[in-house]
Amino acid sequence: MLPLFKYHLRSIFIRWRSTVATILGLALVIAVFVLVQSLAVGIEKASANSGDPRNLLITRQGALAETTSVITREQFNIIRYLPGLAQDNAGQPLASADVLLIINLPRREATGNANVMLRGVAPAGRALRPQVTLVEGRWFEPGRREAVASRRLAGRFANLQVGQKFKTGGVELTVVGLFDAARSAFDSELWIDADEARSAFDRPDYSSVLVRPENEAAAARIKAALEAERRLKVKAVREVDYYKEQTRTAGPIRWLGNGLAVVMSIGAMFAAMNTLYASVGARTREIGTLRVLGFRRRSILLGFLLEGGLLAGFGGALGCVFALPMHGYSTGTLGWETFSEIVFDFQITPILAAQAVAFAIVVGLLGSFLPALRAARLPVIASLKSV
Amino acid sequence: MPVAAPIVQVRELTKVFRQGEINVTALHRINLEIAAGEFLTLMGPSGSGKSTLLHIIAGIDRPTSGDCIVQERNIGALNESELADWRNQNVGFVFQTFNLIPVLSAFENVELPLLLTQLSARDRRRQVTTALELVGLSDRMKHLPRQLSGGQEQRVAIARALVTDPQLIVADEPTGNLDSHSAADVLDILRRLSRDARKTVIMVTHDPKAAAYGTRSIHLEKGELTN
Ligand SMILES: Nc1ncnc2c1ncn2[C@@H]1O[C@H](COP(=O)(O)OP(=O)(O)O)[C@@H](O)[C@H]1O
Ligand SMILES: [Mg+2]
Numbered sequence: 001m002l003p004l005f006k007y008h009l010r011s012i013f014i015r016w017r018s019t020v021a022t023i024l025g026l027a028l029v030i031a032v033f034v035l036v037q038s039l040a041v042g043i044e045k046a047s048a049n050s051g052d053p054r055n056l057l058i059t060r061q062g063a064l065a066e067t068t069s070v071i072t073r074e075q076f077n078i079i080r081y082l083p084g085l086a087q088d089n090a091g092q093p094l095a096s097a098d099v100l101l102i103i104n105l106p107r108r109e110a111t112g113n114a115n116v117m118l119r120g121v122a123p124a125g126r127a128l129r130p131q132v133t134l135v136e137g138r139w140f141e142p143g144r145r146e147a148v149a150s151r152r153l154a155g156r157f158a159n160l161q162v163g164q165k166f167k168t169g170g171v172e173l174t175v176v177g178l179f180d181a182a183r184s185a186f187d188s189e190l191w192i193d194a195d196e197a198r199s200a201f202d203r204p205d206y207s208s209v210l211v212r213p214e215n216e217a218a219a220a221r222i223k224a225a226l227e228a229e230r231r232l233k234v235k236a237v238r239e240v241d242y243y244k245e246q247t248r249t250a251g252p253i254r255w256l257g258n259g260l261a262v263v264m265s266i267g268a269m270f271a272a273m274n275t276l277y278a279s280v281g282a283r284t285r286e287i288g289t290l291r292v293l294g295f296r297r298r299s300i301l302l303g304f305l306l307e308g309g310l311l312a313g314f315g316g317a318l319g320c321v322f323a324l325p326m327h328g329y330s331t332g333t334l335g336w337e338t339f340s341e342i343v344f345d346f347q348i349t350p351i352l353a354a355q356a357v358a359f360a361i362v363v364g365l366l367g368s369f370l371p372a373l374r375a376a377r378l379p380v381i382a383s384l385k386s387v
Numbered sequence: 388m389p390v391a392a393p394i395v396q397v398r399e400l401t402k403v404f405r406q407g408e409i410n411v412t413a414l415h416r417i418n419l420e421i422a423a424g425e426f427l428t429l430m431g432p433s434g435s436g437k438s439t440l441l442h443i444i445a446g447i448d449r450p451t452s453g454d455c456i457v458q459e460r461n462i463g464a465l466n467e468s469e470l471a472d473w474r475n476q477n478v479g480f481v482f483q484t485f486n487l488i489p490v491l492s493a494f495e496n497v498e499l500p501l502l503l504t505q506l507s508a509r510d511r512r513r514q515v516t517t518a519l520e521l522v523g524l525s526d527r528m529k530h531l532p533r534q535l536s537g538g539q540e541q542r543v544a545i546a547r548a549l550v551t552d553p554q555l556i557v558a559d560e561p562t563g564n565l566d567s568h569s570a571a572d573v574l575d576i577l578r579r580l581s582r583d584a585r586k587t588v589i590m591v592t593h594d595p596k597a598a599a600y601g602t603r604s605i606h607l608e609k610g611e612l613t614n
Binding site: 003004006007010011014285286288289290291292293294295296297380381384 | 442445447448467468471472474475476480482484486488489490491495499500502503547
């Protein structure tokens with residue numbers, strides 16, 4: 001198919017200055033692309049890890065997020081005694097009414113404040129979210145103004161280490177433990193006891209209820225029953241679907257990443273084009289010679305496209321290497337739905353790397369098309385006379 | 388005079404180059420027959436049309452009018468791709484400036500025309516080795532062109548021209564860039580090709596000493612044959 005592979009591969013590195021410059025430029029573009037996309041992947045992964053497929057999350061009709069939802073105690077009492085809910089060891093239904101508050105906390109190293117999600121959670125709430133595990137200290141005890149923070153959040157905000165105290169809304173809370181939420185959305189939260197949160201922060205109502213139906217059929221029945229009960233004005237969605245919906249934060253980041261990549265890649269494309277035009281110019285006589293030997297225009301065209309593709313492929317791979325040290329680095333952004341901090345990792349997955357290299361190759365092919373066309377169209381005799 | 392059937396027949400061949408408003412007649416109604424196994428030398432002053440005639444016979448340029456029939460094939464009637472394939476299979480071209488590919492070794496340069504054939508890698512290796520032996524360079528196979536002398540480069544180029552075993556070998560001033568010693572080597576190889584391997588060799592040259600290696604010499608003057 002490409003008998004001249006060796007020729008083209010070696011030719012790329014003959015004019016190494018412009019080749020290296022082009023590869024580095026492209027690597028930079030790809031590194032930016034990969035980093036921005038890896039943020040989006042990180043957010044999506046965080047959301048994807050959050051829900052349990054067996055759980056139903058119940059919020060007020062019309063609420064876009066848990067934070068803007070209200071569930072009264074009466075409503076909760078109806079919900080928790082619905083038939084078909086799984087029970088804990090003590091025979092209590094697995095239903096947790098949570099209170100969500102957005103509080104403002106100072107960041108570490110005095111770099112300003114940001115909103116953080118404070119979740120008041122019932123004991124059942126922990127059982128319903130097994131991905132949340134204690135990694136330091138102990139769980140809070142109700143009534144003692146105690147909180148447990150995500151370890152990753154504690155890394156980003158002041159006064160959230162075990163033993164430290166922080167103040168919010170006139171209430172002082174002591175951090176008694178740190179949890180790890182397996183890169184789920186809960187890694188962006190602080191937890192306290194639900195009823196304590198209601199009294200301390202003067203909130204008569206809950207925000208949402210998380211329940212575990214006994215099985216699929218029970219889940220469908222409960223969902224239907226809640227929606228049929230018009231006075232209740234609540235809706236039930238699978239917990240996984242709720243978090244999938246929250247992934248919308250990743251959308252704008254993806255768009256930003258793609259937009260940035262497209263703009264930057266136009267520059268890279270011209271760099272590749274320039275390099276290849278120069279290369280075609282310098283190799284005019286070689287091209288004429290190949291034609292005399294019987295290579296067709298099409299082989300020449302494909303050969304120079306190959307060079308552009310290879311050049312870009314190297315650039316793309318190098319870009320991924322540049323971005324790689326950021327893999328797993330945790331950072332935060334403003335959640336779209338709650339306007340509070342979401343903590344997540346840069347996630348450079350093999351698929352993302354493959355996409356980045358493919359993107360680079362497309363840029364390289366586009367950039368090399370015109371030079372390749374020029375090479376293929378060179379008149380044989382005139383090109384033999386070139387010096 | 389040629390005994391065998393002509394391998395090249397040129398009839399009323401005219402080539403006109405258009406340069407903007409001006410027409411340059413490089414060849415004017417040339418008639419020529421070349422027999423198989425001949426070593427024809429083509430002489431004449433600069434600009435007389437020697438290269439142009441060679442290019443047309445080798446299928447890298449087309450006549451404006453008239454015919455060029457090589458091995459009973461009117462090559463003016465072939466399209467671009469057919470002509471490319473035809474060149475690959477039927478002509479070996481030797482340039483004044485050698486025109487080796489600088490990034491490829493002697494072996495790889497000679498192998499180039501074979502990459503367009505169906506030959507296996509092993510058969511290619513055998514043919515390339517034979518061709519390099521024939522020009523006395525079997526010990527330079529891995530060398531890059533810049534590691535070779537001019538004479539050696541030209542011998543690699545000759546190996547490349549004959550590796551596909553074409554009937555016709557054309558050379559445009561092949562000794563023009565060589566010292567007299569290397570030139571003698573190259574001319575000797577070309578003579579052996581025509582004498583021992585029965586190849587038809589057409590060589591453009593300025594040098595009467597080089598022309599003496601041929602079996603017949605023709606003269607071009609302002610696009611016309613003078614003898
Ligand atoms: N591509 C071209 N365009 C215009 N004129 C050309 C071209 N090639 C050759 N000529 C002209 O044709 C004539 C013959 O050229 P050429 O065959 O190269 O001569 P020679 O090889 O005998 O020196 C010259 O006058 C030259 O200027
Ligand atoms: Mg000439």
